[in-house]
Amino acid sequence: MSVVHVRSESLFNDALLSEITPLILTFNEAPNLHRALEKLAWAREVVVLDSFSTDETERIARGFANVVFAQRRFDSFAEQCNFGLRQVHTDWVLSMDADYVITDELETEIAQLHSGAGISAYFARFRYCIAGRPLRGSLYPPRAVLFRKSLGRYVQDGHAHKLVFDGASDLLRGYLLHDDRKPLARWLESQQSYARHEAQKLMDHASQPGSAADRLRRWIWPAAPAAFVYTLLVKGCLFDGWPGWYYALQRTYAELLLSLELLDVRLQDDDDRCHGNVR
Helix, strand or coil, X not given: CCECCXXXXXXXXXXXXXXXXXXXEECCCHXXXXXXXXXXXXXXXXXXXXXXXXXXXXXXXXXXXXXEEEECCCXXXXXXXXXXXXCCCCCEEEEEECCEEEXXXXXXXXXXXXXXXXXXXXXXXXXXXXXXXXXXXXXXXXXXXXXXXXXXXXXXXXXXXXXXXXXXXXXXXXXXXXXXXXXXXXXXXXXXXXXXXXXXXXXXCCCCCCCHHHHHHHCCCCHHHHHHHHHHHHCCHXXXXXXXXXXXXXXXXXXXXXXXHHHHHHHHHHHHHHCCCCC
């Protein structure tokens, strides 16, 4: 049965909102997708690009009358996103992950934007949630989520991807929720691959100064304890109870895996030099 959506006519009188198509990439996102799509009822069309999920993702997506469901074999996040952009027929794209939930505050703000403002991309900040509870702070950076399709494209950036665009940008006041409800085992499974790609990115750009976080990671030993202290004390997760501890331990574990991947590369390079091998 399709979900019936009641759209606000006042919102659709706004020119920019009527020109926006949300784009969501999915792979086995049944624990998250319904919450994300519920908050996109204002969109005339939502493109869900799936990587051949084996759970209930397709059924959930097709249950929303405004969803266009497509599938493509996954090769990289950047290529998947760029393919998704080609399925969008409006001037503006709202780029979403399935575990993003748009807040009422942000929806209202977007409804007040105008396409003639001279902005090519809008960045949004996130409230990170653990088991549905927003944390005081997180390490999740602002992301360009709303942009003119003709002026943006995605490039691979380590394990993730980033938008490159022409023109000016602005920061939205409202927040997106990052609310991933997938099992911990799924998160753990993904981290080794992420760490391997991030380590390769750091090694490939070793001659460049990079950010303070990247420089800390290249030193290897301080990264994991720094992440633990920073999330608990600086970001205030210590005061969020067990969800805050959960997040701090997640970030520490992720940095520990990255340190191990970097150390593994360094030890292999040392061994190759000792034996006169050229990698």
